[in-house]
Amino acid sequence: MLGRLFRSIMTSETVKKVPIPPRGVDYRGKIVLAPMVRSGELPSRLLALHYGADLVWGPETVDRAMIGTTRRVNPLTQCIEWTRPATPNPAPDAKENVIYRMDPRREAGRLIFQLGTSDPERAVAAARIVAADVAGIDVNAGCPKPFSTHAGMGAALLREPDRLVSILDALVAERFDVGVSVKIRLLETAAETEALVRRLVATGIAGLTVHCRTTPMRPRQRAIRGQLRMVAGVCREAGVACLMNGDVEDRDQALRLVDEYGVDGAMIATAAETNSSCFRPRELGGLAPWAEVVEHYLRFAMEVGNRFGNTKYLLAQMVPGKAPEYRLVNKSRSFTRMCDIFGLEGAIREQAIEADLRQGIEPGQVTKDTTPVSKKRSAKDAALNAEEPSQKQKVSSVAAAVEKAAAQAQSQSVPEVALSM
Ligand SMILES: Cc1cc2nc3c(=O)[nH]c(=O)nc-3n(C[C@H](O)[C@H](O)[C@H](O)COP(=O)(O)O)c2cc1C
Numbered sequence: 001m002l003g004r005l006f007r008s009i010m011t012s013e014t015v016k017k018v019p020i021p022p023r024g025v026d027y028r029g030k031i032v033l034a035p036m037v038r039s040g041e042l043p044s045r046l047l048a049l050h051y052g053a054d055l056v057w058g059p060e061t062v063d064r065a066m067i068g069t070t071r072r073v074n075p076l077t078q079c080i081e082w083t084r085p086a087t088p089n090p091a092p093d094a095k096e097n098v099i100y101r102m103d104p105r106r107e108a109g110r111l112i113f114q115l116g117t118s119d120p121e122r123a124v125a126a127a128r129i130v131a132a133d134v135a136g137i138d139v140n141a142g143c144p145k146p147f148s149t150h151a152g153m154g155a156a157l158l159r160e161p162d163r164l165v166s167i168l169d170a171l172v173a174e175r176f177d178v179g180v181s182v183k184i185r186l187l188e189t190a191a192e193t194e195a196l197v198r199r200l201v202a203t204g205i206a207g208l209t210v211h212c213r214t215t216p217m218r219p220r221q222r223a224i225r226g227q228l229r230m231v232a233g234v235c236r237e238a239g240v241a242c243l244m245n246g247d248v249e250d251r252d253q254a255l256r257l258v259d260e261y262g263v264d265g266a267m268i269a270t271a272a273e274t275n276s277s278c279f280r281p282r283e284l285g286g287l288a289p290w291a292e293v294v295e296h297y298l299r300f301a302m303e304v305g306n307r308f309g310n311t312k313y314l315l316a317q318m319v320p321g322k323a324p325e326y327r328l329v330n331k332s333r334s335f336t337r338m339c340d341i342f343g344l345e346g347a348i349r350e351q352a353i354e355a356d357l358r359q360g361i362e363p364g365q366v367t368k369d370t371t372p373v374s375k376k377r378s379a380k381d382a383a384l385n386a387e388e389p390s391q392k393q394k395v396s397s398v399a400a401a402v403e404k405a406a407a408q409a410q411s412q413s414v415p416e417v418a419l420s421m
Contacts, residue, residue: 034269118152120170179206
């Protein structure tokens, strides 16, 4: 006991730490959900928190999309939504696009807002809009897609360190009640990465995440960890919390990697997109079966009024491609149908009908046969395939394109960005 006390006194005296503002969070000791355009919308974040993620990053939101939004509390869901008109001169009763949505009850103190930006003034203007509702402001300096880099955002900032530093300086100087952090990729050589990280940690940021891939690397290429100890060391010296990212599969592995490389925590993206229970430690059950995760996700999505198109996209990431449900999910057009596919009855199905009606979706046939699809898989799948005329397929691919465009409008970003950030 005395030994532990002595060690903790020694540690607090010897470890330098950038002060965390009053409403901010320290990233140390945290295993967190990565920012993911499209895949990191509110229900995905609630799912990650449900399974034990310590913090969640929202999807990158471009500063220009955020500036000019109106903040309101949705009376149905109690979520905070930042909205803007869908068209330049809208009718007074026209529907607004939701640019960003958070759940103040369940995300309070745990949500980090990630900005896409290339300009200090715009970054500050956008951050001001959300700073009072989130626990941190993060700058995306890692997205390699032309969509982001053409506008000088994402990984383009790695080639313009002066600009990146000026953005972080400006955000830190605002003295928001929450910390500022940055997410970067590795540069080609350790010397280049080190020089960059030294400049970034001198700005007063509280945290830095390093995605252990270089900008040209594709997501399927294994993350490289050769520079990680060095990055962790530079951050430690400056008192900045360092999170590692790239091919982290679950909490238990994350904790081992944290130990091995001397970083302060870890961030998980694709493994969580597929099955968020990766945040649950093995001693509490570890990875849950996908059917359980899907049910929780569907509940969260309906509770917070998540768009059907986005919900369907995420469900398609969670259901294994070989499961018969996978194709049915891809063909589904309503929350109610999703319940039928997963054999969900009772209150949740009622909720699905309501969710459909709210989004102007036809809830679809009420099937009398409530046998879960899993129990009559191949027969039903085959029947559905046989019924599907080619004209219908064409219509559904147009519908998919429309959904995709709507998703882009909602996140103010292109889905393709998501695939390889
Ligand atoms: C669907 C998707 C969307 C992403 N969107 C973002 C984003 O908005 N901001 C960001 O910094 N990185 C984004 N990324 C990159 C991830 O945050 C993460 O750095 C990358 O996937 C590596 O982590 P992993 O190996 O755990 O997948 C995205 C990745 C995916 C798969």
